[in-house]
Amino acid sequence: MRRKFPFIPILIFALVFFCINGYAVSALTPVIPTYLLSWLWVFPAVLLALFTHSILKLSTNGQTIVFKISAHVLLVYFVSLLVFVIAELLTDGYRLILGTATYFGNGNFIYPERPLAAVYLGVLLSAVIIIAFVYGIVKGKYAxxxxxxxxxxxxxxxxxxxxxxxxxxxxxxxxxxxxxxxxxxxxxxxxxxxxxxxxxxxxxxxxxxxxxxxxxxxxxxxxxxxxxxxxxxxxxxxxxxxxxxxxxxxxxxxxxxxxxxxxxxxxxxxxxxxxxxxxxxxxxxxxxxxxxxxxxxxxxxxxxxxxxxxxxxxxxxxxxxxxxxxxxxxxxxxxxxxxxxxxxxxxxxxxxxxxxxxxxxxxxxxxxxxxxxxxxxxxxxxxxxxxxxxxxxxxxxxxxxxxxx
Missing domain, CATH: 3.60.21.10 (Metallo-dependent phosphatases)
Incomplete structure (x- = not known):
């Protein structure tokens, strides 16, 4: 009997995934060249497509190498992305709620820009997560x-x-x-x-x-x-x-x-x-x-x-x-x-x-x-x-x- 394809869960995950990815891209815009930013849309889209396609094959082929690789890369990418976004959200929350805004009249306020240091810190935290996962896959499972x-x-x-x-x-x-x-x-x-x-x-x-x-x-x-x-x-x-x-x-x-x-x-x-x-x-x-x-x-x-x-x-x-x-x-x-x-x-x-x-x-x-x-x-x-x-x-x-x- 063929397994039922989990369409709704994958759709919900994809929507959440791309919303988080979009926020990350906007935060990285000041520090990454434009041509690299486009890859931050292409890479997760291809990754999610491969993962979804491999799920369709599970009922006939079991866990293929494509499924295993795409699932692991997707997990590492998503967790590192989530850590980066949380760091930037905390920064944005601080500057929008506690930061000093400049009033320009007619109800217009300009808030201070996100500090580049906060972006670099988020990138560093994401890199630490990626390194931790790579260690966990290569060595940690037998440690x-x-x-x-x-x-x-x-x-x-x-x-x-x-x-x-x-x-x-x-x-x-x-x-x-x-x-x-x-x-x-x-x-x-x-x-x-x-x-x-x-x-x-x-x-x-x-x-x-x-x-x-x-x-x-x-x-x-x-x-x-x-x-x-x-x-x-x-x-x-x-x-x-x-x-x-x-x-x-x-x-x-x-x-x-x-x-x-x-x-x-x-x-x-x-x-x-x-x-x-x-x-x-x-x-x-x-x-x-x-x-x-x-x-x-x-x-x-x-x-x-x-x-x-x-x-x-x-x-x-x-x-x-x-x-x-x-x-x-x-x-x-x-x-x-x-x-x-x-x-x-x-x-x-x-x-x-x-x-x-x-x-x-x-x-x-x-x-x-x-x-x-x-x-x-x-x-x-x-x-x-x-x-x-x-x-x-x-x-x-x-x-x-x-x-x-």
């Missing part, structure tokens, strides 16, 4: 970071004092194109010497076969208490067309086999007990449950047979599940580990600032959250999808140490 948390609990069993776990999420193997870089990430995981390793979903983009080139890499991950995993929304193959439901089901069965081949114990609405020195904690995992992304998981089934107040860790791909069911569940779940958001692969986490557009969709999108004496950690993801890069939100390897309060 793995180790993020450490120490969490304290009143009721942690004494034997698990100092217990250390490593979490990664959202590998999206179909997007990975640099095995050497991925190996650096695997080596970094193993260097943490964790007691327990967990993976919180989205091993692939759509098809099980995507992980095959990387099975040897991820099978190197070992931890004394085991390696455990759950499924994410992309693992079910919901975002591609299949010849039949049977073929789609076979793909999921094959992906489950690949989890086992890697050495991951896949938890499907179930739990296991981790024992140390005669004491235990419960590790549960559910199938994907996410608002708008399939509510497959059954938390009650996963917890069946566990005691209400025993120490529990839950693997659940989508953080919206924690908000909807976990944080106030009658059976106390001390720590939930999620992923899914990727931090939208774009944002700012520096100098005390933490911002990403994804925050308009998810209440908690990265790092640790505590509520009702329970913790949630949202991993920023190991891989990437859609935008082939990361800017400001780097691929994450989480290390969590459990401590007795």
């Amino acid at each position: 793995y970071r180790v993020i450490r948390h120490t969490l304290y609990f009143d009721d942690l069993p004494d034997a698990f004092e100092g217990f250390k776990l490593v979490q990664i999420s959202d590998v999206h193997a179909g997007s990975l194109k640099n095995p050497k870089a991925v190996q650096r990430g695997i080596d970094l995981i193993n260097r943490q010497q964790a007691d327990l390793f967990v993976f919180t979903g989205d091993l692939v983009n759509n098809k099980a076969e995507e992980i095959k080139p990387y099975i040897a890499h991820f099978s190197q991950i070992k931890a004394p208490f085991g390696q455990f995993s759950v499924l994410g929304n992309h693992d079910y193959g919901d975002y591609v067309k299949w010849d039949s439901e049977a073929v789609k089901s076979e793909n999921l069965d094959q992906l489950k086999k690949y989890h086992a081949e890697i050495g991951f114990r896949l938890l499907l609405d179930e739990h296991v007990e981790l024992e140390k020195k005669g004491q235990k904690i419960t590790l549960a995992g559910i199938e994907n449950w996410g608002l708008g992304f399939g509510e497959r998981g059954d938390l009650e089934k996963a917890l069946q047979g566990s005691a209400k107040n025993e120490f529990k860790i839950l693997l659940s791909h989508d953080p919206s599940h924690w908000e909807a069911q976990v944080k106030n569940h009658p059976s106390k779940i001390h720590l939930t580990l999620a992923g899914h958001t990727h931090g939208m692969q774009f944002g700012i986490e520096a100098f005390g600032l933490k911002w990403s557009p994804v925050q308009f969709r998810y209440k908690h999108w990265a790092g640790i959250k505590k509520e009702n004496h329970r913790f949630l950690n949202v991993n920023r993801g190991f891989g990437f999808i859609g935008f082939s890069g990361r800017v400001g939100i780097w691929p994450e390897i989480t290390v969590i140490e459990l401590k007795k309060k």
Whole structure:
């Protein structure tokens, strides 16, 4: 079945795009030769035309190289353009509202011209954005970071004092194109010497076969208490067309086999007990449950047979599940580990600032959250999808140490 062409969204985007572009051209007029200004109309028009044409081909050809290049260039151009326009709007707002106007009679006021320094500053900011995106596409998507948390609990069993776990999420193997870089990430995981390793979903983009080139890499991950995993929304193959439901089901069965081949114990609405020195904690995992992304998981089934107040860790791909069911569940779940958001692969986490557009969709999108004496950690993801890069939100390897309060 042919996909419906998103005519209205593209039309709205084009109108907004060219309005912003027109404002930018007017601001650049004093500092750029006329013949170059014309290219500031031609370039975005050609770029948008290529992107629109490639969308028409998606249903038959999938994501062509033209689509990938035009989408990425369009994204970088639009964001840098937007930054420039915001800088000029702030300048114009200041000179029109607070600037001193000259009155020439008959109700005519002449406001001071936009300072050229403001235009050059806008150009500089746009250049910084372009450089950041280029770095994110070339290097940033494999710039793995180790993020450490120490969490304290009143009721942690004494034997698990100092217990250390490593979490990664959202590998999206179909997007990975640099095995050497991925190996650096695997080596970094193993260097943490964790007691327990967990993976919180989205091993692939759509098809099980995507992980095959990387099975040897991820099978190197070992931890004394085991390696455990759950499924994410992309693992079910919901975002591609299949010849039949049977073929789609076979793909999921094959992906489950690949989890086992890697050495991951896949938890499907179930739990296991981790024992140390005669004491235990419960590790549960559910199938994907996410608002708008399939509510497959059954938390009650996963917890069946566990005691209400025993120490529990839950693997659940989508953080919206924690908000909807976990944080106030009658059976106390001390720590939930999620992923899914990727931090939208774009944002700012520096100098005390933490911002990403994804925050308009998810209440908690990265790092640790505590509520009702329970913790949630949202991993920023190991891989990437859609935008082939990361800017400001780097691929994450989480290390969590459990401590007795």
